[in-house]
Amino acid sequence: MLTKESKIGFIGTGVMGSSMASNLIQAGYPVVVFTRTKEKAQTLIKQGATWKDSVAELAQESDVIITIVGYPDDVEEVYLGRNGIIANAKPGSYLIDMTTSKPSLAVEIYLQAKEKGMFALDAPVSGGDIGARSGKLAIMVGGEQEAFDNVLPIFEVMGQNIILQGKAGAGQHTKLSNQIAIATNMIGVCEAIVYAKKAGLDPSRVLDSITTGAAGSFSLSKLAPRMIQGDFAPGFYVKHFIKDMTIAIESAAELGLSTPGLSLSLKLYKELEEKGEADSGTQALIKLFDQTN
Structure with a gap:
């Protein structure tokens, strides 16, 4: 059961990710962050986020892990690599990729996560920097209903039009x-x-x-x-x-x-x-x- 005390790991603090993570901090969630360039996370750190030195360290300490990175290759490395999320996250963790990526990759992440007792959702967003700042993003989700229901309060901090579109890959x-x-x-x-x-x-x-x-x-x-x-x-x-x-x-x-x-x-x-x-x-x-x- 996720609560406001559940720790959220956030990977990717670019134009949109930084605002999305900021909204989660302002909503009272404990947030830990990692991005390839630490300087990009400084504003979030000043707001109360805790910096982690690697994807693996962040994954080990988080109950929910949200990613919004650049390209499918980045998504694959972050989730499926030896030092990635699935190899290091706890069973029962919720993995939410909000990058626009390949539907087939979303399915692969879902399957590998399920084998480890984790819950994966693909949840790309639309609304740009304006929607990210205002917390009014459209969030398109693929995955299981129960996992969606459990993380919905987190989605509601970042967006307004939030729809489960179907099974894994449907969000993409x-x-x-x-x-x-x-x-x-x-x-x-x-x-x-x-x-x-x-x-x-x-x-x-x-x-x-x-x-x-x-x-x-x-x-x-x-x-x-x-x-x-x-x-x-x-x-x-x-x-x-x-x-x-x-x-x-x-x-x-x-x-x-x-x-x-x-x-x-x-x-x-x-x-x-x-x-x-x-x-x-x-x-x-x-x-x-x-x-x-």
Whole structure:
């Protein structure tokens, strides 16, 4: 039975992870952290988190372990490596990977965790830096109902729209559906802003009209203003979106699906990355369309 005294290990304190861990600290949970660069965890340590020197040490001392790292290779190393979570966590531990990763890897983690008497959930998120800070992330979960129910109070600290989508891997499949929907939407948002400028309109005023209509979306209401202001700081990195779209295309191919819109978006984002924008926010895509940026 998990309580507010249950120790939460948090691995990965990047743009989103740091805010998610901060919300858990503020909610009163004891939090221990590890990340490859300790400096990135300093703010959390000042808030009361305890630093651990390795994944293994963190896993041994935690009741719940949450990860949000970069790429599937990182997830595999953190969970399945000799010095990883499954080799070192206690039986009965809850393992929650909130990275956007491969559905097949989520299933493998679930199976290996189950063999050790642990409960694994794949729970990728959507909402970017804004949702992470405000605790309003959408959390898409794959795994067993009982495990989901037991960690739901923890999820509720970090998000609002929290849905168990099915068995292991279902959370990742849902997140890939999310990324597919965003991919072509971002192209449309960029083209709309550039069109408004070319037509001699004030693009901010145009947004006032179209964000509440049928064109409304997170990208239009939250990222389009950043595009107009020339703010390309990352709420979600270009390089990570490329990773997500690549996984989505591979998964779609395994399902026998064609995704031409997704393929176009991936092509454009790779072009953007080649121009040195890998660490920019996804809204930087407008630079390919608007030569004034």
